[in-house]
Amino acid sequence: xxxxxxxxxxxxxxxxxxxxxxxxxxxxxxxxxxxxxxxxxxxxxxxxxxxxxxxxxxxxxxxxxxxxxxxxxxxxxxxxxxxxxxxxxxxxxxxxxxxxxxxxxxxxxxxxxxxxxxxxxxxxxxxxxxxxxxxxxxxxxxxxxxxxxxxxxxxxxxxxxxxxxxxxxxxxxxxxxxxxxxxxxxxxxxxxxxxxxxxxxxxxxxxxxxxxxxxxxxxxxxxxxxxxxxxxxxxxxxxxxxxxxxxxxxxxxxxxxxxxxxxx
Numbered sequence: 001x002x003x004x005x006x007x008x009x010x011x012x013x014x015x016x017x018x019x020x021x022x023x024x025x026x027x028x029x030x031x032x033x034x035x036x037x038x039x040x041x042x043x044x045x046x047x048x049x050x051x052x053x054x055x056x057x058x059x060x061x062x063x064x065x066x067x068x069x070x071x072x073x074x075x076x077x078x079x080x081x082x083x084x085x086x087x088x089x090x091x092x093x094x095x096x097x098x099x100x101x102x103x104x105x106x107x108x109x110x111x112x113x114x115x116x117x118x119x120x121x122x123x124x125x126x127x128x129x130x131x132x133x134x135x136x137x138x139x140x141x142x143x144x145x146x147x148x149x150x151x152x153x154x155x156x157x158x159x160x161x162x163x164x165x166x167x168x169x170x171x172x173x174x175x176x177x178x179x180x181x182x183x184x185x186x187x188x189x190x191x192x193x194x195x196x197x198x199x200x201x202x203x204x205x206x207x208x209x210x211x212x213x214x215x216x217x218x219x220x221x222x223x224x225x226x227x228x229x230x231x232x233x234x235x236x237x238x239x240x241x242x243x244x245x246x247x248x249x250x251x252x253x254x255x256x257x258x259x260x261x262x263x264x
Contacts, residue, residue, distance in 0.1 A: 221247025
């Protein structure tokens with residue numbers, strides 16, 4: 001479930017990011033905490049901090065963009081530099097041995113930046129407006145991610161996508177990924193989205209055609225387990241939410257910064 005905890009969860013993540021400590025690491029390190037006895041962070045000040053962190057500015061078309069010189073971009077560059085080293089090492093270790101190395105990416109705010117939506121909705125989620133926004137297939141790339149995916153492909157590491165978007169949004173997501181230069185393995189064998197109408201058998205413990213009861217962690221970890229069952233070793237799992245990363249079935253996790261919303 002997508003939630004907006006600007007005064008609590010978002011403040012926690014934002015303060016970590018602004019301090020420069022949200023980097024690759026364990027999925028549960030620094031996770032958001034929605035219980036506090038202290039006065040929460042002031043929302044007005046928090047939104048200004050978020051703007052500063054992204055270097056947020058509107059372009060000539062009125063679209064909010066992040067600055068390539070922003071602290072956000074710098075944090076991404078540091079994380080992605082470390083990820084490339086790890087991907088190269090994993091490729092060497094797996095060469096000619098057993099399971100094939102793979103990496104898994106979330107999509108929203110891991111590969112495609114939704115800053116314009118968040119700013120224009122004042123960080124308040126609405127299902128209809130979100131689906132309309134995704135359907136435009138016009139989000140910019142999260143800095144550095146197209147190059148990171150191409151790098152993994154060049155090292156012989158299989159690329160998969162594991163997103164909370166619905167199956168009906170697949171064509172828009174694929175179109176948008178192609179627009180920003182991510183055109184690697186965008187097929188049904190590599191792109192996994194939520195199919196609540198016809199859930200896959202490997203999610204039978206929490207989802208049926210009659211009822212979808214999977215949490216984000218169950219859905220994403222269950223999908224990673226399925227990928228590994230096909231003969232892959234997931235050496236890296238990338239996401240902007242801790243729920244993208246929890247549940248195992250990944251050798252290393254990479255938490256990309258996103259102080260604009262929280263998904264449990």
